[in-house]
Amino acid sequence: MTAQSCIFRDVLVVPPAGEQPFAGWVAVADATIAAVGRGSPEPRADQRVIEGDGAALLPGFVNTHAHSHSSLTRGSAEGLPLERWLAVIEKEQARLTDEQAHIGALATYAEALLSGTTTIVDMCLRPEPAMAAAREIGIRAVVVPYVADTKPFAPSLRDNARLLEAGARDGRVQLWVGVHDLESCSDDCIRAAGELARKHHTGLHLHCAETRASVDRTVSRVGRTPVAQLHALAALSERTLLAHCVWLSEEDRALIAAAGAHVAHCPHANLKLGSGIAPVPDLCRRGVNVTLGTDGAKANNRLDMLDVMKFASLLHKGVSGDPTVLPPAHVLDMATARGAAALGVPAGAIAPGLKADLVLVRLDGFHLQPCVPETLVTNLVHAARGSDVSLVMVDGRIVVKDGRLADSRWADLLERVRPVARELLRVGSE
Secondary structure, three states: OOOOOEEEEEEEEOOOOOOOOEEEEEEEEOOEEEEEEEOOOOOOOOOEEEEOOOOEEEEOEEEEEEOHHHHHHOOOOOOOOHHHHHHHHHHHHOOOOHHHHHHHHHHHHHHHHHOOEEEEEEEEOOHHHHHHHHHHHOOEEEEEEOEOOOOOOOOOHHHHHHHHHOOOOOOOEEEOEEEOOOOOOOHHHHHHHHHHHHHOOOOEEEEEOOOHHHHHHHHHHHOOOHHHHHHHOOOOOOOEEEEEOOOOOHHHHHHHHHHOOEEEEOHHHHHHOOOOOOOHHHHHHOOOEEEEOOOOHHHHOOOOHHHHHHHHHHHHHHHHOOOOOOOHHHHHHHHOHHHHHHHOOOOOOOOOOOEOOEEEEOOOOHHHOOOOHHHHHHHHHHOOOHHHEEEEEEOOEEEEEOOEEOOHHHOOHHHHHHHHHHHHHHHHHO
């Protein structure tokens, strides 16, 4: 559906962090939030009216770490630590075709949109099919090539540079520089990746300090932690997005804060793979911008950011023994405005001038009562599910309506996904 002038009416608006939700309206024009107000104004003749019927209107979620190629084989390679898990999935990755990657990206983006994610960071093996899928289905995407110069099936930094120099990005679908981690890439590759990101004024994304074993390997090799080595290689800056950051020393935390780098917290994957628990509250206290990510579906099994919010909130309360840690408004901010800030996207909040990336969440279920301004944010974080999402707008275009993908082209997408997924599962078991 094309961008148009419209007004959301009779909604509970979830404003930027620090402000209380209120009953009101939001006007959209030219893919941008034009105005926000209280009450119920009369629309202009040229405005389409979207009746909220008391639903919550909030900024779209920003998923800062995912892998679209893993959506096709979720539920396999279970019960393994990260290093053994990687060995299993690399058999699938080594034989992934562009066509399979395209279907995997469509499946990933469809699942994300249907649960309210409007922006996704996709570290993927086949960036061109992923970018094509993002353009087709309507999600806002930051596509990051899964560069690993020790893995012959992975894209190279030269491939990444070629795509950047060819201008393979537009306003809604961006291309970043990506490296897998410090042990699957040489130091020269990491240094060159930082230089490439600076040259093209784009971001750099990689896994960092995900497991104790990965940290130990880097320390044994160079005498520094992964974070310290990134700093030494001039690859740690305000445009660096680090996934995981579970095993961080005091020095690491100080370096990340001083550099202004961002962290993508993926609590489900960190626990499922037995990697550990990231020191998120301490990073937040130091002023680090911590965002939220699902990781790939094979490491999480769901791409539902509402699920990630609840999990992150409760996990750190339990670990710290402090129920005040990561309050709901802060967690919602991590899933929206903080993610947008990490990516340099003018979205993530309901405020005039920002991109019209918006989500309507129905409040008519027993699990969300009472749905009043005072309880709305905590109930969204701790009780809502992706299935409560009824409408999703990206860049002023409605891409999900009545809980379904709005474009009829995707009516048979699930049937297209199933045979590809079965084939990849067969390959992985050989």
